[in-house]
Amino acid sequence: MITVALAKGALLKESVARFSAAGLDFSAVLDPDNRQLMVPSECGRARALLVRNGDVPVYVAYGQAQLGVVGYDVLREHQMPVAQLVDLNFGGCRMAVAVKESSGYQRAADLPPHCRVASKFTRCARAYFDALELPVELVHLTGSVELGPITGIAEAIVDLVATGRTLKDNGLVAIEDLFQTTARLVGHPLSLRLDRGELGEIIDAMRAATPTPVVTA
Amino acid sequence: MITVALAKGALLKESVARFSAAGLDFSAVLDPDNRQLMVPSECGRARALLVRNGDVPVYVAYGQAQLGVVGYDVLREHQMPVAQLVDLNFGGCRMAVAVKESSGYQRAADLPPHCRVASKFTRCARAYFDALELPVELVHLTGSVELGPITGIAEAIVDLVATGRTLKDNGLVAIEDLFQTTARLVGHPLSLRLDRGELGEIIDAMRAATPTPVVTA
Secondary structure, eight states, X not given: OEEEEEESSTTHHHHHHHHHHTTXXXXXXXXXXXXXXXXXXXXXXXXXXXXXXXXXXXXXXXXXXXXXXXXXXXXXXXXXSOEXXXXXXXXXXXXXXXXXXXXXXXXXXXXXXXXXEEESOHHHHHHHHHHTTOOOEEEEOSSOTTHXXXXXXXXXXXXEESSSHHHHHTTEEEEEEEEEXXXXXXXXXXXXXXXXSHXXXXXXXXXXXXXXXXXXX | OEEEEEESSTTHHHHHHHHHHTTOOOGGGGOTTOOOSEEEOTTSSEEEEEEOGGGHHHHHHTTSXXXXXXXXXXXXXXXXXXXXXXXXXXXXXXXXXEEEGGGXXXXXXXXXXXXXXXXXXXXXXXXXXXXXXXXXXXEEOSSOTTHHHHHTSOSEEEEEESSSHHHHHTTEEEEEEEXXXXXXXXXXXXXXXXXXXXXXXXXXXXXXXXXXXXXXX
């Protein structure tokens, strides 16, 4: 039985579509009345685990799921031992440094040394500011990070930005990007090594079904 | 201006009721159409920050909020430097070890050494198993911890139990309690020391409005 870990939330619908292109129909998880966290595929040879974003790499790293779909941002933050297999090219957004529009900061390097930076992604933020050689105090928040500069708990935030609407609504502006993120197909390394072709077939089909990114000049 | 950090979710309604008894009306936060995260009180001399459970002690520890209401479980897990002022005696539940009903384990000490235990509260779990002198491997999950024993990622879980319904629905049973938890009024230590009576008045009123627990023999 193949087990697949899917992240609840923004990536779910397209994750189901991609597995469907590879012959595994998990559309039952999209039923708004579904309350089950473990859902069999239409064909019965696989099942999906519906878990939180951050838990996808955990289930895959421990081999409880052989495959999973999760954002690159989560992989960067959690650093779990999973194999990155396919960039699925959806769910695109960027990890960015944002500040109050009124602050006048133009680049991350303009931030005052030892200022506070709030983020859900404190590991990513730590690596970024270390590389800049700018010492900052990181404040770990679990949600609504945009409140940080408004309340004064932090001078800047590091957060995911999709449309920029949330930033704008809160008088914030992104000044620098850490990295781009998209959804990734990940796998359990040992399961991949022991695979007799079943996983490989799914991975190949998902790779084939992935639209190549449009490169803009 | 007094700022109060309130946890979204299960504790919100009663938190608002308790502040109302102390003369601060934040009922605007209960309006289902409210999308603001910073809401002024009816009288205009205070404001509420609507944040996630785990972020309440952060805002209070940094002094961005002088007061906050949060579960004792969160205080135990996050260990932030805030002053615990009043046990508000609502939102009661217990932190418990749970296992598969079919496992036959009767007590936490029955668990096999070096087994895996999944939890959102890994610090609480670590302290508990250390005190038992039972070495276990903790798996940090961020949600739906009840999936742990079902998928086999863990032998047991440590999680909050209110009615026990979620455990039952998933074939799990609580075998031992770590501690009881209720909502607590917390304060920023420095703000309390510099208080000219304004905070003290609110705290006293909230203490007076707290029903004394019924002691059952």
